[in-house]
Amino acid sequence: MTELQRRPTLMDVAKAAGVSRALVSIVMRGAPGAAESTRQKVLEAARELGYRADSRARLLRSSRTRLLGLIFSSSQPFHAEIVDAAYAEASARGYEIALSAVAAGRPEARAIETLLDVGAEALIIIAPTLSTEDLALHARRVPVVSLLREDVGGLVDSVSSDDHAGIRIAVEHLASLGHRRITHVDGGTAVSSDQRREAYRAEMLRHGLVPVVVPGGPDEESGMRAGQALQADLPTAVIAFNDRSALGIMESFRAAGISIPxxxxxLGYDDSHFARLSYVQLSSISQDAPLLAAAAVDRAVDRVEGTLPPGRVVRTPHLVLRKTTGHAGAQKVGQN
Known part of the structure; x- marks a missing residue:
């Protein structure tokens, strides 16, 4: 390794600043004992040298890592929004976030083991697909928080959104606009699909309407297929499993010359950044990603630092109105 490639050390900073290595260590740790003028001189030398503290060495010296492992799906934009919010909350609690993605060829179990190997003190898993038994095995090693999935057994914490409340809001909104033929495109085998599907059926029946479910999935391609199937007997409104599915449905309609709304x-679900794009403007059920992330981080930290038993946090979603829902056409109102 050349001199230019070598990582600057505390001793390098000490020589540049004209102080002892011990004094540099005090400044870098933010500990008391250094005058303000000395602190500024050390920090300036560190900046000029490009010095960065070796976090790995710090972790090896400490019995605490203050590290929260966060597992997410690389294919889900809504997960990315949760990740962004989780960083801020973890920092406020004095913790760092380590990410591990679930992707093609990289299963959830591998993503979890990677974080445990680097010393994560707790795990936050977004929409876990592991069985309750497998989740319990991990929860016996470190606290585990399931985010967006509630049926995770008694050893695992959960932070979730009330899917039934979200679907109730969706059906009530469309019914208030005069829609009677409201179809649900479900999420296939995705987490929360069963809960939203059953909530949709219950809410339609509660309104005296006939529930119609079209098989779908959690992505744009499955939404496009569902949208094409819907064109054989077009309803007046559609509730999609999530925003990605809704985007696929909308694209299939636009290709067929069907105007929205x-x-x-x-109506989508998640209120992801896709829904907010100026050329999309999708009405959607918001799960409040920042609030869910904050609740999950708080739960993980509280479990690490205390003796709390596993618990449940359920948040109520809300409707965000944009431009893809409107009053049912006069010629369609009242059809069954």
Whole structure:
């Protein structure tokens, strides 16, 4: 390794600043004992040298890592929004976040083991797909918080959104606009799909309406297939499993010359950044990603630092109105 490639050390900073290595260590740790003028001189030398503290060495010296492991799906934009919010909350609690993605060829179990190997003191898993038994095995090693999935057994904490409340809000909104033929495109085998599907059926029946479920999935391609299937007998409104599915449905309608919302209303779920794009403007059920992330981080930290038993946090979603839902056409109102 050349001199230019070598990572600057505390001793390098000490020589540049003209102080002892011990004094540099005090400044870098933020500990008391250094005058303000000395502190500024050390920090300036560190900046000029490009010095960065070796976090790995710090972790090896400490019995605490203050590290929260966060497992997410690389294919889900909504997960990315949760990750962004989790960083801020973890920092406020004095913790760091280590990420591990679930991707093609990288299963959830591998993502978890990677974080345990680097010393994560707790795990936050977004929409876990492991069985309750497997989750319990991990929860016997470190606290585990399931985010977006509630049915995770008694050893695992959960932070979730009330899917039934979200679907109730969706059905009530569309019914208030005069829609009677409201179809649900489900999420297939995705986490929360079963809960939203059953909530949709219950809410439609509660309104005296006939529930119609079209098989779908959690991505745009499955939404496009569902949208094409819907065109054989077009309803007046669609509730999609999530925003990605809704985008696929909308694209299939636009390709067929079907106007949104004049011919059909489309309502998404998650209020992801896709829904907020100026050329999309998708009405959606918001799960409040920042609030969910904050609750999950707080739960993980509280479990690490205390003796709290596993618990449940359930948040109520809300409707965000944009431009893809409107009143049912006069010629369609009242159809069954």
């Amino acid at each position: 004049a011919d059909i209303s489309v």
